[in-house]
Amino acid sequence: MAAIEPLDAPQRLAAQPLYAKVREALVGRLISGIWKPGQMLPSEFAIADELGVSQGTVRKALYEMTSQGLLIRRQGRGTFVNESEDKSILFRFYRLTSDDEQNVESRSFPQSKYLSRALQSANPQEQDLFNLESGAQVWHFERLRSENEQPILVEKLVLPQNRFPDLDEQKDLPNNVYRFYGAQYGIIVARVEEKLRAVTAPAHVSKHLGLKVNAPVLEIDRRAYALDGKIVEWRVxxxxxxxxxxxxxxx
Amino acid sequence: MAAIEPLDAPQRLAAQPLYAKVREALVGRLISGIWKPGQMLPSEFAIADELGVSQGTVRKALYEMTSQGLLIRRQGRGTFVNESEDKSILFRFYRLTSDDEQNVESRSFPQSKYLSRALQSANPQEQDLFNLESGAQVWHFERLRSENEQPILVEKLVLPQNRFPDLDEQKDLPNNVYRFYGAQYGIIVARVEEKLRAVTAPAHVSKHLGLKVNAPVLEIDRRAYALDGKIVEWRVxxxxxxxxxxxxxxx
DNA sequence: AAGTGGTCTAGACCACCGC
DNA sequence: CGGTGGTCTAGACCACTTA
Structure with missing residues (x-):
């Protein structure tokens, strides 16, 4: 276990507060893997002694890490590294849940089956959305997503060709597309805006989902924004x- | 100015922590209008002296109110009642928007017409939701909400009678019920959880909204939680x- | 009973603001 | 300069969990 030298004494000299240094030291242990998911941390007093600060200062650092979701604290038990965090990042933008509310831990991320793929000229709405020149092209994908063998939704993805070149060489998009955007194109989805409506399912959708004709379905119209504030994906x-x-x- | 008696001494006996009582006392002053938007609060030490607690306890209460957006604190200046909150607070929990996206500023808050009111025994689901004894009673309200003369939604409100006594003396609930909960009962709605579905409109709903039969409508099932974490309202x-x-x- | 986190106190000093 | 919030400490006791 890597030794951590005692932090500076009370004087902080217009720099960071002491509890922030403590927090960074502790976060460092999480990142470096010294403390692994699910593992119990030393007690507040043990950490305080080791770092040469008071219990209250450690408390504040632990409190911040807890509200950030890194740790879980339980009175009488101890402080633990949050292990559900790894999973929850998968569900960051995925708000659909089965009605029989199974525990979040055991949830499976929905799988995808691609139904169609096309490169075509952007229509006026798409030109406006992605701020494209007339004649620019966009990718269209349609896919069926299922969770535990049950079909959940049918969705259309629209991507501007200029930010996603060379896609035609892919056989299909992967299941987790946002991870793919980041890994392949360096495009990090920072936030999404959604508009929800209740609509009547078109025939081919109700067929894919196994619903009777004219069944009501939830329409989610999503625009995904990259770190630069530009729209990078439109999804219905x-x-x-x-x-x-x-x-x-x-x- | 209403005098506030000193709070209990350090012993809290399995009840609320002291800082929570302090927070409620301070929130009470905001609600009652003793402290008005933009006004500066007394210093931490002054509040602590008056309530008979330590500065640290007042700090924790002020900190929570700050992160909740009720107060603004500035080092060297003081603590102030947040006045920018007033407008946006109206739409804080109201996510419905007209498709022809007019500017947010000029939006009118929806009006309410009450359709029914009843006090009745809680069914098992309601008992479970509000943690009620068998035989406890709940209020049911049904209302039609409209924006600019157009009917928007029909909703059912369920309130536990034990947290909302004396409601039968009211002719109707006001339009903005969350403000009413705060002003009349000191119940601050801190967060809400919603479940959204697409459903087929029941006959009386499609009639009220002027939709054709079997039109798809958006169902929003909302549970509102007070500052103490307990559910105080169920709304569909x-x-x-x-x-x-x-x-x-x-x- | 022992060990954990949760609360509370009293006092100290620092950093920032406005007069 | 005086007053404000921000940080930090040391010590005390409480509430909860596990053995």
Whole structure:
């Protein structure tokens, strides 16, 4: 275990507060893997002694890491490295949940089956959305997503060709496209805006989802924004609403 | 200015922590208007002396109110009641927007027409939701909400009678019920959880909204949580989806 | 009973603001 | 300069969990 030298004494001289240094030291241990997911941390007093600060200072650092989701603290038990974090990043932008609310831990990320792929000229709406010249091209993908063998939704993805060149050489997009955008093109999706509506399922959608004709489905119209603030993906999903729902929390 | 008696001494006996009582006392002053938007609060030490607690305890209460957006604190200046909150707070939990996206500033808050009101025994689901004894009672309200003369949604509100006594003396609930909960009962809604589905409108709903039979509508099942983490309101709204949508942003 | 996190206190000093 | 919030400490006691 890598030794960590005692932090500076109380004087902080217009620099970082001491608890911030403590937090960084502790986050470092998480990153370096000294403390692994699920593992219990030493007690507040043990950490305080080791780093040469008071318990209260360690408390504040641990509190911040807890509200950030890195740690889980339970009175009488101890402080633990949050292991559900790894999974939850998968579900960051995925708000659909089965009605029979199984525990979040065991959830499986939905799989994808691609139905179609096309490169075509952007229509006026798409030109406006992606700020494209007339005649520029966009990719269209349609895919069916399923969770535990049950079909969940049919969705259309639209990507501007100029930010995603060379896609024609791919046989299919991978299942987790946002990870792919980052790994292949350096495009990090920072936030998404969604508009939700209830609509009547078109025939081919109700067929794919195994719904009866004219069944109501949830339409999610999503625009995904990269770190530079530009739209990088437009997505319209039609989701079954008989066994699934969209959950949201407002604060 | 209403005098506030000193809070209990350090012993808290399995009840609320002291800083929570301090926070409630301070929130009470905001609600009652003793402290008005933009006004500067007394110093931490002054509040601590008055309430008979230590500065650190007041700090924790002020910190929570700050992260909740009620207060603004500036080093060297003081602590102030947040005044920018007032407008946006109206739409804090209201995510429905007209499709013809007029500017947000000029939006009118939807009006309410109450359709029914009843006090009845809680069914098993309601008992479970509000953690009620068998035989406890709940209020049911049904109302139609409209924006600019157009009917938007029909919703059912369920409130536990034990947290909302004396409601039968009211002719109707006001339009902005969350403000009413705070002003009348000191209940601050801190967050809400929503589940969204697409459903087929029941006959009486499609009639109220002027939709054709079996039109798809957006169902929003909302549980509102008070500062103490307990559920204080259950609400199921059925919203027209032909001219409105639910907007959401994920980061 | 022992060990953990949670709360509370009293006091000290620092950094920032406005007069 | 005086007053404000921001940080830090040392010590005390409480509440919860596990053995």
């Amino acid at each position: 999903s039609l989701c079954r609403s008989d066994t699934m729902h969209y959950r949201n929390e407002l604060k | 709204s059925l919203c027209r989806s032909d001219t409105m949508h639910y907007r959401n942003e994920l980061k």
